[in-house]
Amino acid sequence: MIQHFQFQSMYENKKLPGWTFSFYYQGTKYNGSYHKNGTIEWKDGQPPPSDEETIKKQIHELMLFHVYE
Incomplete structure (x- = not known):
């Protein structure tokens, strides 16, 4: 589960x-960039491959909730 999610x-x-x-x-x-087309670019390290898809889905949901309200 993602904790302490922040964006700017x-x-x-x-x-x-x-x-x-x-x-x-x-x-x-973990740090990264979220682009307008939904692409995620990892900056400092990358989540484990076994968890990456789940984490990306959670990030998409958080961005939709916070940015595109």
Whole structure:
């Protein structure tokens, strides 16, 4: 389960799509970018391959809830 999820706009003009995010998963911090087409680009490390799809789904849900309300 993702914990302490945070995101912010990549751009000064907050109306432009593109966000950076960070969260903790199983005690490890992960950072990445969420692009307007839903692509996730990992910055510092990558979640375990066995959990990556589940984590991506959770990130998509969180972004839809927080950004596209």
